[in-house]
Amino acid sequence: MNSQAGESNSGAAVRGLLLVLVAVVVGVLLLRSVDDPDDTTVTDTTSAAGPGATVPSATEAPTPTTGVSDAGAGDPAPAPSVAPAITVEPATDTTSAGAEPFQPRSASEVSVQVANSTAVRGAAGRLTDRFKTLSYITNTPTNYAGTPLDSTVIYYKPGALLEARAIAGVLELDPDDDVRQMPADTSAVQDFESPDVLVALGNDIAE
The missing domain is CATH 1.20.5 (Single alpha-helices involved in coiled-coils or other helix-helix interfaces)
Structure with missing residues (x-):
C-alpha cells in the first residue's frame, strides 16, 4: 500500500x-519574440487605439508635414499655396502701322499773329492775309521792336507746338531750329494779343 x-x-x-x-x-x-528587433509580427493595436482608429501598417511610412498647420486636431492640413502666374502684356507701339500719330489742330482752331521786325512796310499784313486764306484765326498784324531779325522765328504757347511746326512747314522753315516756346516777356511785340502762335517776321521772308 x-x-x-x-x-x-x-x-x-x-x-x-x-x-x-x-x-x-x-x-x-x-x-524573445518581444525583444527581437527583427520580428515583423504586427500586434493588434485596435483595442489600445480605441474603436474606429486607423493604425498604419508596418510597411507604410508616415507622410511628412512641412511647416505648422493652423488646422484643428483631426482637420486635414491645407494645401500649399501656389503663386499665380504673371502674364506680361507686350507694350503697344503707337507708331506701328494703323496707329494714329498725334496731329495738330485744324487751322480754324489756331490763332496766329504776325509781328514784323524788318523795315519792309506791310510785310506783316501780307503774311496775315496768307494765313487767312489757310483758314487760320488771324490777329491784328503788328511790329516787333528791336534789331531786325535775319531769320523768321515762330513762337508757340504751351500746347501749340504741333501747330507751330505745321506753320513752319507752310513758311518752308525748319520746324526744329526755327520753332521756339513763347518767351515770358513779350513786351517787344506791340499790341500783343496772346495768340497760339506768334510769327516774328524776319528779312528772309519779308523781302
Whole structure:
C-alpha cells in the first residue's frame, strides 16, 4: 500500500516538473519574440487605439508635414499655396502701322499773329492775309521792336507746338531750329494779343 502511494507521488512530481519546464520554455519564447528587433509580427493595436482608429501598417511610412498647420486636431492640413502666374502684356507701339500719330489742330482752331521786325512796310499784313486764306484765326498784324531779325522765328504757347511746326512747314522753315516756346516777356511785340502762335517776321521772308 505504501509503495503505491510513493509511486503516485513521484508521478505527480514528474508531471509538475514537466509543466514548469514547459511554462519556462514558453515564457522564454515569448520574451524573445518581444525583444527581437527583427520580428515583423504586427500586434493588434485596435483595442489600445480605441474603436474606429486607423493604425498604419508596418510597411507604410508616415507622410511628412512641412511647416505648422493652423488646422484643428483631426482637420486635414491645407494645401500649399501656389503663386499665380504673371502674364506680361507686350507694350503697344503707337507708331506701328494703323496707329494714329498725334496731329495738330485744324487751322480754324489756331490763332496766329504776325509781328514784323524788318523795315519792309506791310510785310506783316501780307503774311496775315496768307494765313487767312489757310483758314487760320488771324490777329491784328503788328511790329516787333528791336534789331531786325535775319531769320523768321515762330513762337508757340504751351500746347501749340504741333501747330507751330505745321506753320513752319507752310513758311518752308525748319520746324526744329526755327520753332521756339513763347518767351515770358513779350513786351517787344506791340499790341500783343496772346495768340497760339506768334510769327516774328524776319528779312528772309519779308523781302
